[in-house]
Amino acid sequence: MKIFASRRRRLVGWSLGGILLTLYIVAQTLYSTGVYADWRDQRSLDSACGGTLAQGGLGDALNSSHVRARAADDPEYLAACLINRPDTGRHGGALQLxxxxxxxxxxxxxxxxxSKNANGVQGQAxxxxxxxxxxxxxxxxxxxVVALDCQNDKNRALVAYGDLIRWPEDAKTREPVLTGLGRVTTETAQxxxxxxxxxxxxxxxLTHVSLPSPTRETAPQRLTQARGSCVALRGLAGQASDAGTPGFVEYPADAHTPQVNCYLFTPAGKPGYGLYAYYGAVxxxxxSLGFANRGDDSALATATCPQSDQEAVFVLYHLYDRDTDGYPVRHYSASFAKTALKAYADHEAKQRGCTNVRMVSGS
Incomplete structure (x- = not known):
């Protein structure tokens, strides 16, 4: 009997040893082939940003099919996460949401x-x-940047920032990366x-997203040709020319975006005046800055809008050129600034169903 018991113990030991060896071989295989890493990285994506990270555009945004995420601990945000590639150190590609x-x-x-609004076109979007x-x-x-107004609370919006903190250096073209960035940000916000x-x-x-064009790549046109964000100023072409800014650079007209820009340019191709419209959360x-950037050479207006309890804000800046350390429009025209801003604000307000456009006292 003792012989049989001993034999059974040896058989059990061999079986357990075989099972452990098999498990070890399987684990090594999963690890060495990258299956475990893929599983771990997918879990990190599924839980990123409180489980709200949209993954549809990640591959394009970082130009890689292999990405991973981790929490970005920041108590100032509702949620935050960092997504990058395992080879970020060599090829770039890192996105913070x-x-x-x-x-x-x-x-x-x-x-x-x-704070960059008055410096050329640095504030453009x-x-x-x-x-x-x-x-x-x-x-x-x-x-x-995406700001989704809450229809069940007009005093609140969900704001998402997708910051491509490291561009994927091995991406051959910009547009797929930008479109991926736009998709990740918008769909995560949703x-x-x-x-x-x-x-x-x-x-x-989103299927196509383009960057704001740098000044050197966009030749200013005559203001009478405006069709997009500067269209409100077409009727002021003569006054704009007298003020030293006969040209313009604009962006596509869009009644949804929370920031709109229009720039008036000098004959030398320098931005002389910048007009901005801000809506909702933006x-x-x-x-919230208390108009801290306003000086004697700017104009301000506001309007009441139906989409949000927050009033819209319109502002015109006399632009500074850091390249020449001066103002392309040497003499600021307060009368032209008020006229231009009023036309701009009236047109913008009409497109959004906003009312009660009013110039801010002292501007």
């Missing part, structure tokens, strides 16, 4: 672009399009709004 409510204080990072209330900026790196109880209207899937952030 941040989500916040519009009625929370904006971070210094979110407010920073407003182009609409994302396809019905999305968002825009894309470019200042060395690309950033997409998922987050649904998760957190904000009933919001988004747009259609207008709230701009106003």
């Amino acid at each position: 941040m989500l916040r409510w519009s009625d929370q204080s904006a971070t210094s990072e979110a407010l920073a672009p407003f 182009a609409p994302l399009g396809n019905g999305w209330p968002g825009f894309v900026r470019y200042d060395g790196t690309a950033e997409a 998922k987050a709004a649904a998760k957190y109880g904000c009933r919001a209207q988004g747009g259609r899937q 207008a709230r952030d701009f106003q």
Whole structure:
């Protein structure tokens, strides 16, 4: 009997050893073939940004089919996450997504672009399009911003920032990367709004996103040719020319984007005046600065809009040129500035169903 018991123990031991060896071989195979890494990275994506990260455009945004995510601990945001490639160190490709409510204080990072408004076209933004209330900026790196107004709370919007902090250096063209960035940001905003109880209207899937064109790549045209964001100033072509800015650079007309730009240019091809329109959450952030960037050479107006309890803000800046360390329009025309801004604000307000356009006292 003792012989049989001993034999059974040996058989059990061999069986357990065989099972452990098999498990070890399977684990090594999964690890060495990358299956485990893929599973781990997919889990990180599924849980990123509180489980709201949209993955449809990630491959294009980072120019890689292999990406991973981790939480970006920042108590100032509702959720934040960092997505990158395993080979980011060699090829770039890193994207940070941040989500916040519009009625929370904006971070210094979110407010920073407003400080560039008076410096040439550094404050420029182009609409994302396809019905999305968002825009894309470019200042060395690309950033997409989306602000979804909550239909069940007119005092609140879900704001998403997609910041391409490292461009994928192996991407051959820009547009797929930008379109991927736009998709990730817009679709993540939509998922987050649904998760957190904000009933919001988004747009259609983005298929084409372009950067705002740098001045050197966009030749200013005569103001009488304006068709997009500068169209309100076509009737002021003569006055604009007298003020030293006969040309313009504009962006596609879009009644959804929360930021609209129009720039008036000098005959030498330098931006002399910049006009901005801000709506909803972006207008709230701009106003939170207390118009700190306003001086004697700017004009301001506001309007009441139906989409949000936040009033729209319109502003004109006398632009500074850092290349020449001076103002391309040497003498600021306050009368032209008020006339131009009023025309711009009236037209913008009409496109959005806004009313009660009023110039801010002292501007």
